[in-house]
Amino acid sequence: MNLHYVGLTRARKGCILVSSTERTNYENKQKKANDSEFVWLNSIKKLRYISK
Structure with missing residues (x-):
């Protein structure tokens, strides 16, 4: 769970899960x-942003 947090908080333009x-x-x-x-x-x- 810590790796997910780091990935999201350090993303500069976006993060896709x-x-x-x-x-x-x-x-x-x-x-x-x-x-x-x-x-x-x-x-x-x-x-969260869900693309269409």
Whole structure:
């Protein structure tokens, strides 16, 4: 979570966060993915811009 904070607060022009519903683990198996808890903190919501 600290790395996300640093990335967002030090971005000069913008920061793009991408999420996925699946991930591939080290055994090359598909697993359900979870969003970073940082993406959904209440204080971050006002900074979000969703492109169309």
